[in-house]
Amino acid sequence: MSAVRIQGVGVKLGDTQVLRDLSLTVAQGEFFVVIGPNGSGKTTLLRLLASLLSAGSDGIEIFGRQLNDYSRRELARILALVPQQVHMDFPFSVRETVLMGRSPHLGLMSFERVADLALAAEAMEFTDVSHLADRRLDQLSGGERQRVIIARAICQQPRLILLDEPTAALDPAHQIKILDLLERLRQEQDVTVIMVSHDLNLAALYGDRLLLLCDGQLDHVGPPIEVLERTRLERVYGCTMSVEADPVNGFLRISPVPARYREQID
Ligand code: ADP
Numbered sequence: 326m327s328a329v330r331i332q333g334v335g336v337k338l339g340d341t342q343v344l345r346d347l348s349l350t351v352a353q354g355e356f357f358v359v360i361g362p363n364g365s366g367k368t369t370l371l372r373l374l375a376s377l378l379s380a381g382s383d384g385i386e387i388f389g390r391q392l393n394d395y396s397r398r399e400l401a402r403i404l405a406l407v408p409q410q411v412h413m414d415f416p417f418s419v420r421e422t423v424l425m426g427r428s429p430h431l432g433l434m435s436f437e438r439v440a441d442l443a444l445a446a447e448a449m450e451f452t453d454v455s456h457l458a459d460r461r462l463d464q465l466s467g468g469e470r471q472r473v474i475i476a477r478a479i480c481q482q483p484r485l486i487l488l489d490e491p492t493a494a495l496d497p498a499h500q501i502k503i504l505d506l507l508e509r510l511r512q513e514q515d516v517t518v519i520m521v522s523h524d525l526n527l528a529a530l531y532g533d534r535l536l537l538l539c540d541g542q543l544d545h546v547g548p549p550i551e552v553l554e555r556t557r558l559e560r561v562y563g564c565t566m567s568v569e570a571d572p573v574n575g576f577l578r579i580s581p582v583p584a585r586y587r588e589q590i591d
Pocket residue numbers: 338339340341343361362363364365366367368369370
């Protein structure tokens with residue numbers, strides 16, 4: 326079954342046509358990475374899938390059911406969004422924030438059960454924030470806060486997790502740790518991962534398939550080796566690129582080329 330099916334979807338916000346005639350399918354259990362230049366519509370696509378935009382949601386199916394047919398609560402039980410930035414008006418602790426992931430699964434006015442507390446503890450362990458459990462969210466570094474928000478999403482036990490540049494604020498060790506965790510959720514629990522990333526190297530390492538957006542349109546979708554083709558990237562990003570496969574392990578290495586090295590590349 327497909328986790329997401331989008332057919333002929335367009336989104337206009339104000340006077341801007343942000344997404345045009347987008348059609349694609351994401352399989353259940355797939356690690357799907359959305360790439361593209363600034364302003365190409367990546368965040369809008371995630372917001373659309375999370376039902377945060379009223380425009381354009383016709384033509385979207387999530388696990389075989391029209392997105393519009395889900396209630397907010399039903400959607401929150403299967404889908405978690407990790408946005409780029411989270412604003413909280415109230416100084417919640419890390420533990421409280423992570424526990425919020427359980428709320429779609431709780432009855433009205435009911436309190437967390439032992440099982441919910443255990444899930445929160447496990448999610449904090451996975452994301453390496455257990456030692457911060459009693460700290461206030463607004464007093465953490467950007468990278469720590471990001472890991473807490475990812476812990477909250479994991480605690481929600483979604484079938485589909487949408488992440489908007491989840492590793493941008495993280496050091497390399499935490500980047501790999503978080504992405505390995507997402508990969509594990511995918512393998513062990515068949516969770517579908519849709520992640521927006523500017524890091525083309527991480528996209529190549531983790532993505533089963535990549536979607537390259539350009540000006541709100543699908544430029545290409547396919548396996549990393551196909552999408553991350555030098556001339557394609559140069560056309561879409563508008564800069565000189567170097568794309569090489571590591572001779573030892575075959576990893577793709579993608580880098581924009583600074584002016585000072587351009588002669589060596591061409
Ligand atoms: P990306 O995530 O790829 O950087 P976005 O999806 O955030 O791109 O934005 C795509 C385009 O849509 C940008 O040109 C942005 O200015 C525009 N846009 C985003 N939100 C709105 C809005 N609420 N009203 C008008 N234009 C918007």
